[in-house]
Amino acid sequence: MAQELEFQNAYKYRINVCCSSGCVPFGALKVLKAFEDAVKEFGVEKECKVARTGCIGTCSVGPAVLVEPGDYLYQSVTPERVREIVRDHIVLGLPVKDMLYERNAYFKKQHRLVLRNAGKIDPSRIQDYINMGGYGGLLKCLTDTPQAVINELIASGLRGRGGAGFPTGQKWSLVARAQNSPKYIVANLDEGDPGVFANRTLAEADPHAIIEGMLIAAYAIGAEKGYIYIRSEYPLAIQTLQKAIAQAKAMTLLGESILETPFKFDLELRFGAGAFVAGEETAILASVEGKRAMPRPRPPYPANSGLWQKPTLIQNVETLANIPLIIQNGGAWFAKTGTPKCTGTKCFSLTGKVNNPGLIEVPMGITLREVVFDVGGGVPDGKKFKAVLVGGPSGGCLPDTLLDIPIDYDSLVKVGAIMGSGGIVVLDEDSCMVDTARFFTEFCVDESCGKCTPCRAGLARLKDVFGKITNGAGEMSDITTLEKSSSFIRDGSLCGLGQTAPNPVITTLRYFKDEYIQHIVEKRCDAGKCFKSRGEEEIE
Amino acid sequence: MSTNAKVRVATVWLSGCSGCHMSFLDQDERLVDLAKKITLVYSPLVDVKEFPENVDVTLIEGAVANEEQLAMLKKVRGRTKILVSLGDCAVTGNVTALRNSWRHSDQAVLERAYKDPADLNAAVPTAVPKLLIKARPLHEIVKVDFYIPGCPPHADLINYVLTELLAGRAPVMEGRSKYG
Amino acid sequence: MSTNTVKLKIDGVDVTAAEGTTILKAAKDVGIIIPTLCSLEGLTAYGGCRLCLVEVSGTPKLFPACTTPIGPGMDVTTQSDKLKEYRKIAVQLLLAERTHICSVCVADDHCELQAMANQLGVDHVMFERNWSREEIDSTHDFLVIDRNRCILCTRCIRVCDQIEGVHTLDLKLRGKDSQVIMDLDEKWGNSCSCTSCRKCAKVCPVGAIYVEGEPIEHTKKRDVAEFIVERRNRK
Ligand SMILES: Cc1cc2nc3c(=O)[nH]c(=O)nc-3n(C[C@H](O)[C@H](O)[C@H](O)COP(=O)(O)O)c2cc1C
Ligand code: SF4
Ligand code: SF4
Ligand code: SF4
Ligand code: FES
Numbered sequence: 043m044a045q046e047l048e049f050q051n052a053y054k055y056r057i058n059v060c061c062s063s064g065c066v067p068f069g070a071l072k073v074l075k076a077f078e079d080a081v082k083e084f085g086v087e088k089e090c091k092v093a094r095t096g097c098i099g100t101c102s103v104g105p106a107v108l109v110e111p112g113d114y115l116y117q118s119v120t121p122e123r124v125r126e127i128v129r130d131h132i133v134l135g136l137p138v139k140d141m142l143y144e145r146n147a148y149f150k151k152q153h154r155l156v157l158r159n160a161g162k163i164d165p166s167r168i169q170d171y172i173n174m175g176g177y178g179g180l181l182k183c184l185t186d187t188p189q190a191v192i193n194e195l196i197a198s199g200l201r202g203r204g205g206a207g208f209p210t211g212q213k214w215s216l217v218a219r220a221q222n223s224p225k226y227i228v229a230n231l232d233e234g235d236p237g238v239f240a241n242r243t244l245a246e247a248d249p250h251a252i253i254e255g256m257l258i259a260a261y262a263i264g265a266e267k268g269y270i271y272i273r274s275e276y277p278l279a280i281q282t283l284q285k286a287i288a289q290a291k292a293m294t295l296l297g298e299s300i301l302e303t304p305f306k307f308d309l310e311l312r313f314g315a316g317a318f319v320a321g322e323e324t325a326i327l328a329s330v331e332g333k334r335a336m337p338r339p340r341p342p343y344p345a346n347s348g349l350w351q352k353p354t355l356i357q358n359v360e361t362l363a364n365i366p367l368i369i370q371n372g373g374a375w376f377a378k379t380g381t382p383k384c385t386g387t388k389c390f391s392l393t394g395k396v397n398n399p400g401l402i403e404v405p406m407g408i409t410l411r412e413v414v415f416d417v418g419g420g421v422p423d424g425k426k427f428k429a430v431l432v433g434g435p436s437g438g439c440l441p442d443t444l445l446d447i448p449i450d451y452d453s454l455v456k457v458g459a460i461m462g463s464g465g466i467v468v469l470d471e472d473s474c475m476v477d478t479a480r481f482f483t484e485f486c487v488d489e490s491c492g493k494c495t496p497c498r499a500g501l502a503r504l505k506d507v508f509g510k511i512t513n514g515a516g517e518m519s520d521i522t523t524l525e526k527s528s529s530f531i532r533d534g535s536l537c538g539l540g541q542t543a544p545n546p547v548i549t550t551l552r553y554f555k556d557e558y559i560q561h562i563v564e565k566r567c568d569a570g571k572c573f574k575s576r577g578e579e580e581i582e
Numbered sequence: 583m584s585t586n587a588k589v590r591v592a593t594v595w596l597s598g599c600s601g602c603h604m605s606f607l608d609q610d611e612r613l614v615d616l617a618k619k620i621t622l623v624y625s626p627l628v629d630v631k632e633f634p635e636n637v638d639v640t641l642i643e644g645a646v647a648n649e650e651q652l653a654m655l656k657k658v659r660g661r662t663k664i665l666v667s668l669g670d671c672a673v674t675g676n677v678t679a680l681r682n683s684w685r686h687s688d689q690a691v692l693e694r695a696y697k698d699p700a701d702l703n704a705a706v707p708t709a710v711p712k713l714l715i716k717a718r719p720l721h722e723i724v725k726v727d728f729y730i731p732g733c734p735p736h737a738d739l740i741n742y743v744l745t746e747l748l749a750g751r752a753p754v755m756e757g758r759s760k761y762g
Numbered sequence: 763m764s765t766n767t768v769k770l771k772i773d774g775v776d777v778t779a780a781e782g783t784t785i786l787k788a789a790k791d792v793g794i795i796i797p798t799l800c801s802l803e804g805l806t807a808y809g810g811c812r813l814c815l816v817e818v819s820g821t822p823k824l825f826p827a828c829t830t831p832i833g834p835g836m837d838v839t840t841q842s843d844k845l846k847e848y849r850k851i852a853v854q855l856l857l858a859e860r861t862h863i864c865s866v867c868v869a870d871d872h873c874e875l876q877a878m879a880n881q882l883g884v885d886h887v888m889f890e891r892n893w894s895r896e897e898i899d900s901t902h903d904f905l906v907i908d909r910n911r912c913i914l915c916t917r918c919i920r921v922c923d924q925i926e927g928v929h930t931l932d933l934k935l936r937g938k939d940s941q942v943i944m945d946l947d948e949k950w951g952n953s954c955s956c957t958s959c960r961k962c963a964k965v966c967p968v969g970a971i972y973v974e975g976e977p978i979e980h981t982k983k984r985d986v987a988e989f990i991v992e993r994r995n996r997k
Binding site: 319334339487492493495496498499500501502526527533535 | 826
Binding site: 670682728758 | 857861862863864865866867870871876879880881882883885886887888890891893894895910
């Protein structure tokens with residue numbers, strides 16, 4: 043906090059311009075330049091810092107600009123109106139009301155742990171991160187035994203944010219106990235689900251949180267080498283991480299004898315080529331080794347036999363970004379947020395038919411209704427809510443009646459959805475559930491690695507059946523075919539991709555079966571999405 | 583036993599090579615026993631022009647390749663209690679359906695048959711029923727109750743299935759049928 | 763090798779086998795044959811076809827017998843209505859995926875997929891068949907690959923890599939578009955690594971790889987990998 047004050051004192055104001063992948067297409071870089079010019083023009087550059095930051099979380103109304111102190115959030119800022127903001131807000135102390143984002147609803151129920159620094163620090167400056175208390179977790183853990191660090195993790199109840207929700211402390215114990223060496227860490231930043239951008243945003247906004255998390259993990263399990271596996275479609279995140287790694291190396295936070303202790307850890311980036319399946323943990327290992335990203339059966343588990351058959355810890359980057367906080371504040375502190383079995387927060391990419399789309403971070407256990415209607419602000423244009431797809435392309439489509447379930451790994455699985463990578467898509471009355479299931483099935487057909495029969499051949503046939511139904515050639519027996527093959531794909535597939543791919547089909551059949559029947563019997567699609575082009579497949 | 587009590591059986595020949603019917607005949611002396619229990623009310627083997635009503639069991643050979651066959655199949659399904667796909671063409675499409683992997687195979691296959699080999703006046707005849715875009719196995723179009731795969735299906739297998747059906751039992755195909 | 767043994771039950775039969783043995787092998791040793799297509803003795807396990815799925819009591823999950831090691835006290839079921847149903851769906855999916863027309867296939871009567879369909883009573887395919895147009899390569903002097911019949915079991919790839927040791931074969935593309943290729947997607951006739959040893963043709967479970975003009979029963983020797991491995995291990 044002392045550092046924080048010092049830094050606030052140096053500048054009276056701080057203008058944070060989001061320059062992450064969400065706001066740049068809206069012209070954020072021009073806005074940044076305009077602010078830099080304007081503070082000079084008004085002669086306030088000594089008291090007002092213009093910073094290029096990561097995502098603030100209101101991606102739909104970008105470019106977003108956060109003015110501190112007071113957390114004034116401006117939306118849809120244009121270079122033309124920048125002078126106005128500097129003149130009125132900075133020089134005269136009067137915020138420009140009509141451009142302020144109505145933040146109550148959107149931010150009130152959010153709880154920002156992972157995104158603690160997002161939008162507030164310049165990700166290209168390690169000093170910014172350190173000013174916010176960064177690398178304090180590492181310092182603290184270096185004075186502790188590795189086992190004490192693991193114990194803290196176990197006490198925190200943290201579970202993996204990459205989808206499966208495996209207890210992180212337990213995973214660390216397994217790798218720490220594995221006899222073989224060297225040991226490796228792989229940070230999973232593949233994020234292959236369409237419409238999901240939480241991990242990218244994190245890397246663009248606060249790269250050092252990931253690096254610090256990896257360092258603490260490395261210390262705890264005894265690893266000397268780590269990889270961040272990131273998809274090459276994320277150029278800004280890659281750049282940001284590369285810069286962050288170089289800065290950390292320069293400050294002896296990475297490399298040999300870290301902070302002049304015997305602890306050493308080296309970090310490299312590895313690039314994925316944009317296959318969804320490459321995020322699966324055994325596929326990621328193959329890819330890091332330079333092989334085809336194809337999953338393999340487990341056991342052996344990566345904790346015992348991962349990269350080059352050595353014990354390997356694979357962790358999602360959001361999981362990792364929680365670690366420094368847990369070490370600094372203690373596991374018990376962390377466990378106070380969320381539910382007893384599911385502690386902490388979770389980032390979600392909230393998209394679709396919702397008033398406030400964006401990247402949100404909410405405590406575990408919050409209900410879907412709160413996310414959609416409070417944080418998300420409900421469905422726009424007075425339309426009726428229809429369903430929410432939770433868990434990305436292989437998530438479940440849940441109807442209104444299930445909106446009051448709490449968001450945690452186990453509750454979601456019970457109703458046929460998954461936490462997945464944290465994609466939430468809101469669908470309104472204009473969406474057709476059959477068409478939605480078809481869309482996501484097609485995504486998974488394209489992304490299947492092709493190794494196992496249920497996923498490779500099964501999903502392709504599901505796609506055929508959807509083609510038939512949405513073409514007007516559906517028969518009631520098609521529903522049985524969909525049901526039978528979906529359960530085989532779910533139960534019989536080798537990896538998580540196939541095991542979860544039929545979720546949209548299974549849940550729409552469970553909660554919206556009447557729509558299927560309408561399509562098949564009445565050849566009717568109320569949303570007007572189907573029966574558009576009559577395929578050549580028809581026989582009658 | 584009066585003829586009325588006999589089971590009314592029909593066989594139909596769609597797009598197949600007639601091999602399945604040959605196999606049916608290959609039941610040889612067992613046909614004599616069969617004849618005591620069934621009346622063959624419609625078949626390429628008997629001279630009945632119109633497919634009758636109230637048929638108990640119909641065996642269909644061949645895939646559905648053109649509109650005439652499509653109409654025939656639907657009529658048969660409407661008039662039959664138990665429909666059996668006889669042979670690989672009826673069960674899988676088989677050789678008849680090999681054209682399905684060509685694009686616009688309905689046109690291509692006619693041209694290949696009538697135009698390519700002709701030296702004079704190459705033309706696709708107009709009097710043949712219109713081909714479907716794809717040749718299809720029966721169960722992709724109507725509900726099929728039992729299947730006798732094989733190219734051709736073995737006479738023993740045909741006999742087994744008929745015997746079971748006549749006895750009111752569902753045939754068990756595990757370990758019995760074989761494609762090809 | 764570990765000499766520790768593990769006790770378990772397979773279909774009610776008490777079984778004792780060495781630690782690390784797969785369920786598939788342990789079952790086979792007591793005469794219980796679990797259906798398989800991709801697995802082949804002598805090659806590493808792949809876990810792709812999913813025919814060998816079995817139930818283990820105490821969990822609703824299914825386990826591929828070919829890759830799952832036995833555990834103490836396991837109670838394994840290899841036959842149940844659900845497994846039967848799933849195996850039938852798996853075979854139907856393979857039959858529907860590419861153009862499998864047994865009556866005109868070189869491997870008719872010597873095909874493991876055809877035999878599996880027969881054994882499981884797959885008398886029809888509930889899915890509409892996908893009439894594939896995959897590439898056929900007959901540029902090699904005598905080996906032919908007809909990818910329309912390939913079930914992507916990767917036996918050929920594994921035998922070429924692990925037994926012949928040249929790794930001519932591999933996969934390209936993914937999902938339903940996956941293809942077995944030679945070298946870096948060369949025509950087989952131009953492959954500079956293939957030794958023409960025919961092992962791929964010997965182990966291919968279907969009629970996708972065959973020797974031109976040779977009766978299939980002469981080509982197929984599916985125990986070639988097991989045989990060579992056994993000979994190599996002899997001291
Ligand atoms: C098809 C598929 C894709 C996945 N993609 C990702 C991903 O992009 N990022 C991720 O962190 N985990 C992904 N996972 C989950 C990983 O397999 C693994 O569980 C996770 O990285 C472990 O880290 P955690 O314990 O921190 O969650 C994926 C899993 C599957 C089956
Ligand atoms: S489930 Fe799909 S992605 Fe996973 S191994 Fe099987 S084919 Fe590959
Ligand atoms: S013939 Fe031998 S070397 Fe050539 S591809 Fe087949 S297995 Fe490999
Ligand atoms: S060619 Fe034969 S052995 Fe090779 S993957 Fe295909 S089916 Fe398997
Ligand atoms: S034999 Fe086990 S998955 Fe193929």
